[in-house]
Amino acid sequence: MERKLVVSSSPHLKSPEDIQSIMVDVLVALFPVALMAVFLFGYRALATMVIAMLAAMVTEAIILRKGNLFGDGSAAVTGLLLAMTLPPAPPWWVVVVGSAVAIGIGKQIYGGIGNNIFNPALVGRAVLIVSWSGHIAGNVWLKPVPFGFTADMVTQATPLATKAASLGNLFIGTVSGSLGETSALALIIGGLWLYHRGHIDWRIPGSFVAVVFILGFFDGGFSMGLFHVLAGGVLLGALFMATDMVTSPVTPVGKLVFGAGCGLVTMVVRLFGSLPEGVTFGILLMNGLTPLIDNLTLPKRFGEVSKSA
Amino acid sequence: MSERTFVGGIHPGYFKDYSSGKPITSARAPAQVIISLHQNIGAPCDPVVQVGDEVKMGQKIGEPKGFVSAPIFASVSGKVTKIEPFNHPLGNPVLAVFIENDGQDTPDEGMKPGKTLEELSAEEIKKIAKDAGLVGLGGATFPTHVKLSPPPEIKIDTVIINGAECEPFLTADHRQMLEQSDDIVYGLKAFMKALGATKGIIGIEDNKFDAVESMKKAVAEGKGDYDIEVHTLHTKYPQGAEKMLIKATTGREVPPGALPMAVNVVNQNSGTAVALAEAIKLGKPLYERVVTITGPGIKEPANLLVRNGTLVKDLIEQCGGMTDDARKLILGGPMMGLAQPTDEVPALKGTSGVLVLTEEFVKDLPISPCIKCGKCLDVCPMSLMPNFIGSASEKNMIDLAEKYGAMDCFECGCCTYTCPAKRPLVQWIRIAKGEIGARRKK
Numbered sequence: 001m002e003r004k005l006v007v008s009s010s011p012h013l014k015s016p017e018d019i020q021s022i023m024v025d026v027l028v029a030l031f032p033v034a035l036m037a038v039f040l041f042g043y044r045a046l047a048t049m050v051i052a053m054l055a056a057m058v059t060e061a062i063i064l065r066k067g068n069l070f071g072d073g074s075a076a077v078t079g080l081l082l083a084m085t086l087p088p089a090p091p092w093w094v095v096v097v098g099s100a101v102a103i104g105i106g107k108q109i110y111g112g113i114g115n116n117i118f119n120p121a122l123v124g125r126a127v128l129i130v131s132w133s134g135h136i137a138g139n140v141w142l143k144p145v146p147f148g149f150t151a152d153m154v155t156q157a158t159p160l161a162t163k164a165a166s167l168g169n170l171f172i173g174t175v176s177g178s179l180g181e182t183s184a185l186a187l188i189i190g191g192l193w194l195y196h197r198g199h200i201d202w203r204i205p206g207s208f209v210a211v212v213f214i215l216g217f218f219d220g221g222f223s224m225g226l227f228h229v230l231a232g233g234v235l236l237g238a239l240f241m242a243t244d245m246v247t248s249p250v251t252p253v254g255k256l257v258f259g260a261g262c263g264l265v266t267m268v269v270r271l272f273g274s275l276p277e278g279v280t281f282g283i284l285l286m287n288g289l290t291p292l293i294d295n296l297t298l299p300k301r302f303g304e305v306s307k308s309a
Numbered sequence: 310m311s312e313r314t315f316v317g318g319i320h321p322g323y324f325k326d327y328s329s330g331k332p333i334t335s336a337r338a339p340a341q342v343i344i345s346l347h348q349n350i351g352a353p354c355d356p357v358v359q360v361g362d363e364v365k366m367g368q369k370i371g372e373p374k375g376f377v378s379a380p381i382f383a384s385v386s387g388k389v390t391k392i393e394p395f396n397h398p399l400g401n402p403v404l405a406v407f408i409e410n411d412g413q414d415t416p417d418e419g420m421k422p423g424k425t426l427e428e429l430s431a432e433e434i435k436k437i438a439k440d441a442g443l444v445g446l447g448g449a450t451f452p453t454h455v456k457l458s459p460p461p462e463i464k465i466d467t468v469i470i471n472g473a474e475c476e477p478f479l480t481a482d483h484r485q486m487l488e489q490s491d492d493i494v495y496g497l498k499a500f501m502k503a504l505g506a507t508k509g510i511i512g513i514e515d516n517k518f519d520a521v522e523s524m525k526k527a528v529a530e531g532k533g534d535y536d537i538e539v540h541t542l543h544t545k546y547p548q549g550a551e552k553m554l555i556k557a558t559t560g561r562e563v564p565p566g567a568l569p570m571a572v573n574v575v576n577q578n579s580g581t582a583v584a585l586a587e588a589i590k591l592g593k594p595l596y597e598r599v600v601t602i603t604g605p606g607i608k609e610p611a612n613l614l615v616r617n618g619t620l621v622k623d624l625i626e627q628c629g630g631m632t633d634d635a636r637k638l639i640l641g642g643p644m645m646g647l648a649q650p651t652d653e654v655p656a657l658k659g660t661s662g663v664l665v666l667t668e669e670f671v672k673d674l675p676i677s678p679c680i681k682c683g684k685c686l687d688v689c690p691m692s693l694m695p696n697f698i699g700s701a702s703e704k705n706m707i708d709l710a711e712k713y714g715a716m717d718c719f720e721c722g723c724c725t726y727t728c729p730a731k732r733p734l735v736q737w738i739r740i741a742k743g744e745i746g747a748r749r750k751k
Contacts, residue, residue: 003631005638006671007650009736011722012643013321013477013670017729019677072677114678114730198684250683250696294697301717302316302552302691303562 019113022245023073025197029190030080030240036186037088037179040144042151044089045179051092052083055099063108074113078102081121084180084236085280086128087140089153094135098124118287119247122280129280141176159231160276167223170230181236191239200243203255204262208238211263219271234266237279247287253297254290261286313512314543315553317690319723321477321546321644323516328603328610329480333488335614336600337627340410342384342618343395344370347403348658349450351377356406362389367417367594369442370406379452379658380442383408384596384616386415396654398640398647405655408618420592426499429589434503441588442595442658446580447471447482447549448641450659453581457503459570465504469558470497472513472520472579473542473549476642479662481599482579484612486513486520489583490527492590496582498535499589504575509537510558511579516544546644547721551576553690565717580661595658602628606635606665615656621663622652636671639664644722677730685724685734691717695724699734702741707748710741718742 037045056079057069070076079099086095102124110116128136141158145151158177159165165175173183181187194200209229216228228234233241242248242262249258262282269278286293347353354371358364364383371381387410394402424433439454459465470493474482486493497509511528513521525539540558542548552563554576561572569576577585580599587593596617603610608629615624621638625631639646640660656663685695693714701709715738724734 003635005648005650005652006636007648008637009733009739010639010643010645010647010720011726011735012637012639012646012648012664012666013726014674014731015319015321015727015729017727018674018731019680019729022680022682022729112678114680199682201683245680245682248681250681250686250694252686298694298713299686299692301565301693301714302556303564303567305564 019072019074022199023077025194025199026077027073027080029193030084030180032186032189033084033180033183034080036173036183038149039146040173040182041088041142041179042145042149044142044153047092048086048088048090048095048179049080049083051095052086052099053079055079055096056082056103059100059103060108063104064112072113075103078107078120081240082124084240085121085125085178085233087136088142088179090135090140094128094132098128101127114246116246117290118284119241119244122241122284125280126284143176144174144182146174158276160270163227165231167226167230170227175231178233178236181233184230184235187235187239194239194243199245200239201252201255203252204242204248204259205238207256207259208242208263209234211260212267215263215267215271228267228270232270232277233279237262237266237283241279242283242286247290249290249293249297251294251297251299253299254293257293257297258286258290261289313540313557314545314548315556315690317688317692317723318545318547318553319688319726321726323544324478325480325483325516327478327605327607328601328612329483331480331484331611333484333599333612333614336616336619336624338385338410338412338414338616339619339623341390342408342410342616343405343620343655344381344384344408344618345395345397345403345405345655345657346371346381347397348381349379349444349452351375351452353403354378354381356392356404358389358406360389360392363387364389364408365415365417367420367596369594377452377455379444379454380440380594382442382594382596382617384618385410386413387411396651398649398654398657398660405618420594422590423592426495426502426589429502431503431505434499434589437588438503438585441584441593443581443584443588444595444658445578446584446598446658446661447578448645448659448661450657453577453585456575456577457500459504459575463570464573465506465570465575466573467508467510467559468497468500468504468506469554469574469576470509470511470579470582471549471554471576472511472517472524473554474517475514475546475549476644476646476662477546478603478664479601479642480603481601481612481661483517483520485579485583485599486517487523490523491531492583492586493524493579494527494531494537495586495590496577496584497537498533499585500575500577500582501535506575507536509535511537511539512542512554512558513539514544514548515541546723547690550690550719550721552719598658598660600624600656600660601662603662604665605667605670606632606637608632615660617658618655620652621649621654621656624656624663625652625665631665632667634667635665636668637666639666644726645720674731676732679732680730682729684727684729688723688727690721690723691719693717695734695738698741699724699732699737702737707741707744710738711745715741716745
């Protein structure tokens with residue numbers, strides 16, 4: 001029997017890692033955050049996350065006319081990340097619209113995975129903020145009730161609005177806020193997992209958090225610096241949103257510039273703007289600058305003495 | 310001590326166990342050898358025998374057409390039956406000399422010991438390397454005498470023997486470092502004398518601990534007045550790439566587009582050192598070499614001493630044949646080797662390995678858009694932008710590909726290996742390099 005040999009261009013070995021395995025790693029990294037959200041905000045948070053993920057996956061399946069709902073896993077990640085930025089219990093249709101916008105206008109309109117300019121989850125969130133601010137901001141922040149799976153809804157103002165919360169509570173997460181942003185502990189565990197798996201670099205979260213801390217420090221000393229890092233969406237943004245591969249720079253120096261820019265815009269909005277929080281707009285603005293940053297920060301080639309034009 | 314390395318690189322599976330424990334044995338001499346007349350980077354050879362001629366083993370049958378070229382020798386004694394184009398690993402058929410083996414292995418008159426290394430001058434060593442047809446045996450097949458002839462204004466101070474063998478699967482260099490360590494040291498001394506170099510370094514990855522020990526022992530016994538060190542290198546692909554090896558052992562960085570001699574270094578593969586030692590000691594030209602026949606698709610992997618012009622098919626048969634699920638035949642290693650459409654292709658001077666991969670390695674994975682994860686930048690040993698070069702080349706934007714460093718790529722394949730979107734980055738970069746090269750010639 002004549003054996004047919006396959007001919008292809010080298011290399012002939014490929015890493016087992018693919019896009020789906022990366023997305024699964026991101027979902028694993030978000031698991032402690034999701035667990036903490038359910039622990040603090042009960043079944044409503046769980047419902048919000050499930051609806052957001054399902055709506056995102058269904059939207060993508062419809063646009064791509066594909067039968068495989070999970071696919072490469074990126075839609076599930078976008079949906080879950082969007083849920084993380086929402087209050088624990090918005091109306092279900094707001095969540096669905098947010099996910100549909102995230103996938104449709106945030107991602108597929110550019111040509112799908114890899115081609116979008118802006119972080120899809122944050123595009124979804126931005127549209128919800130300007131369209132239904134009453135459901136997304138304002139008097140919507142549930143008071144956390146640990147183990148209160150079916151506890152009654154009681155709202156309270158967020159730490160960013162009141163500037164009053166102990167650093168310990170901010171670290172554990174027993175404060176009100178978006179369902180995925182309150183627990184610094186859970187976010188850091190997830191971030192360490194992504195770092196361990198090689199999916200994020202220290203540079204973006206590092207420069208993002210450093211700039212937030214430094215500007216907070218100038219505003220009100222060491223504890224205010226820490227407060228600004230732990231309160232609101234800075235850690236969620238720095239570890240999971242700004243590090244989105246598609247919409248952040250690839251060069252080492254570019255990553256530092258990008259993270260610092262996110263931190264700067266966040267703090268300008270927080271300290272001088274009319275909104276309490278600026279993470280979303282900080283990251284979206286820097287997303288738009290990403291191609292420019294990459295091209296201005298090309299790395300020095302091996303053996304290159306000085307930057308040649 | 311094993312911290313010597315470079316920035317970037319990957320840790321693929323190494324798969325050395327198939328053959329690393331198999332001592333070198335002589336392959337069966339085939340009834341007919343088909344010796345290709347193009348076996349090195351640079352110019353091919355013209356045949357200097359005719360159909361019907363009786364040739365002896367070690368007799369010159371191909372005369373180089375230019376300076377960057379090397380003569381080619383008969384690997385058996387017997388009769389020239391045909392001189393016509395035949396399959397070549399690079400794809401297009403190349404003129405080859407067919408010799409019917411008479412089984413006598415009658416050696417050529419020139420194959421006898423000459424002067425010792427102590428008696429030889431630098432010029433004489435260069436001439437021996439040239440006349441023996443030596444080329445880089447790591448796979449690049451750059452003619453050795455050219456490397457030994459730097460322009461007069463460049464002073465070579467260091468010769469590095471490449472024993473990294475960073476390609477997965479291959480173990481030919483490993484076995485030679487265990488079994489022919491004395492010849493490697495002898496060859497290194499000859500290289501140093503030919504170049505007037507004061508320092509000799511043997512670089513070996515730390516996954517070949519026994520080879521490190523073996524080479525250290527041989528160096529201690531054989532170095533004499535020469536300053537020779539064995540460096541243990543971090544095991545990481547492509548540690549054996551010329552520029553990476555120089556960086557790891559000397560800390561020097563070869564500038565983009567330049568040769569190692571720009572930083573006063575010459576690299577030689579360990580197998581080339583053995584070949585030079587044999588050329589000096591025995592007067593033996595390069596007509597056979599050690600080849601690793603390995604992979605999950607080979608029933609009995611082995612390290613064989615193979616005569617030039619033996620068909621790969623013949624070698625595979627001697628190793629028990631291919632397994633039923635064998636799907637891909639590669640000459641060289643899995644990272645930079647060339648996949649072959651047929652096993653009727655001759656072993657050349659540069660054939661370091663015959664690798665057969667099975668179904669599980671040959672999955673045809675769908676290509677996704679670039680997700681800009683930047684992992685290819687992290688692994689690129691040259692600190693290039695493989696993702697951007699690839700995307701530019703894919704869209705035929707050649708100027709952009711050049712801007713992102715296409716011409717500095719030496720095609721190690723780390724980016725393609727790593728890419729989670731399974732993008733054939735090296736393939737696109739090769740296309741861009743071809744286009745840029747063609748433009749520069751205009």
